[in-house]
Amino acid sequence: MKRILTLFQLAVIQGGNALFPLFAFPYILIKVGDGAFSKIVLSEALAMYVLTFSLYSYDITGVSEIIGKVKTGKTADVLAVKIKIIMARLFVFSIISGVISVFIYIFDRSLIWCFILWLMLPLGTIFQSNFFHQATNSNKTLALLVTFFRVTSLIILLVSDLNKNDVYFIIFVMSASYLASGLITFFSSLIKYRRICNSIKIVHPSEIFMSLKNGFVLFLSNICVILYRNSNVVILGLVSTPSAVAMYATAEKIIKSIQALSGPLNQFYFTRLVHSNISASKLIDYPFFKKIWDNTKWQLAMLSLVISCVVLLIVELANLATLAKNIINVTPLLVIMSFSIFVGVCNYMFGVVGMSLVANERLFLLFSCITGCISIGVALLLSYKFGQFGAAVSYVMAEITLFFFVMSFYFRRVF
Structure with a gap:
């Protein structure tokens, strides 16, 4: 209780x-x-x-x-x-x-x-x-x-x-x-x-x-992550129209709001991991991987439920005349960006939390830095060519890129 x-x-x-x-x-x-x-x-x-x-x-x-x-x-x-x-x-x-x-x-x-x-x-x-x-x-x-x-x-x-x-x-x-x-x-x-x-x-x-x-390496990792999570609005503002910025910013706010709802579970299970002394041996093995996965899968299940509720809410709001136009404009962006929610949770639990618990912050910094640099280049190109839709695609691609790096770290050591 x-x-x-x-x-x-x-x-x-x-x-x-x-x-x-x-x-x-x-x-x-x-x-x-x-x-x-x-x-x-x-x-x-x-x-x-x-x-x-x-x-x-x-x-x-x-x-x-x-x-x-x-x-x-x-x-x-x-x-x-x-x-x-x-x-x-x-x-x-x-x-x-x-x-x-x-x-x-x-x-x-x-x-x-x-x-x-x-x-x-x-x-x-x-x-x-x-x-x-x-x-x-x-x-x-x-x-x-x-x-x-x-x-x-x-x-x-x-x-x-x-x-x-x-x-x-x-x-x-x-x-x-x-x-x-x-x-x-x-x-x-x-x-x-x-x-x-x-x-x-x-x-x-x-x-x-x-x-x-002491926290400088992890801090640099967070800064690299912010390059692809918070830069798209600024980049879009430089290369596109106010209308494109407004639509993308609205979609991004909705996506980040849903992502933020996983925060309580992130915080709750991270605290439990610290209390459990899971990092005491600094050993990256299958039990360690499974422990993090067990604390991640429930978050993914809850987010699926939240997204379902948001979809129903959007459908209802689309029936209101004053909101219909804005909902219709934003919906395609939400569809594109929704996948990043699930990948982002995995990146946090396995990357930020998991790799820091076993003292691999520097490697996660490298992953984040490479991802951030790639993301900025991709965001500039796609935003210039395709406006808000290009920014949405680059947002998802960045999360997938970081996920690939993090999972490769675990698979080489666990399986």
Whole structure:
């Protein structure tokens, strides 16, 4: 029962983050039109780069470190680990956001304020520290806060009479919900753990830089992955029309929302793998492979159910006159990109999690780097030739390429 409750809380957290854009972005597209919507999604895509850099590799290494402290009875150090990781993330955030702001100011000043407003999203996510609540199994408060602020933000958008001049207002309402939930979660956990710990351990700067160094290889892998997962909108914006960007961005949001729904299962089973000491021997054999597969197949089954529900929802929405045109335009892209959902789950479990558990992060970095470079070239070519359809195909091809590399790693050692 406790496991089911934990999984439900994780699902609420991830569902709040995933379903929010799934409902918000198609509605915004209808209200503001292609031009304004393209501006919103392009600036958001750039802010997501900041988020990816800022989160670093702590969603993996942070969970392992905190569980290690709890296992060895060093509960008093748990909060210190959280503060250390937040400080490290803020350090990276300040550098990356500054660099991207300069580039935006040079190349397209019209996006600068949109980008600055979107920065509340990565900043809120940093303070929210999902890894901490996942490792300590304290997800209840976070689940309630995420649900409240995402629903509130969505209601504000729905009741507002939006038009193409409300770009800043729309971005503020959406990104502020992340900052609010993040800050309140941070301070509530700070108060909670001050009662347990006699004092908050002061984190020395050397500890921060050491943690950044230790997670650097996995961080580079994440950056390479982001090259093919988050770059297509930006590439399409460079070589195609606002209409193509709007359609592709809507389809990508739906696909990523479905992918995000697998997050609770990813987090739940990753935590179980760490607790099970599966990586203690660092041996890559059939039992190791099977253990990861057993934690993956249920995610694939659940995603099949979710996709079936989304298909039914799309069919129903297509019957509404105001949405029919947008649904018809996006549906072919969804069909193309849906396969990437299943492959992406396997890449995460066998690649990010599995290869890091047996200390093969550097090899996964190589796989990710090759995939990212290939993907950018393919995306540029296909997006230029075929617009949003080319971008959709390149998105799927990138996931399949990484999957091929990861599976070749296991098959050479296991079978």
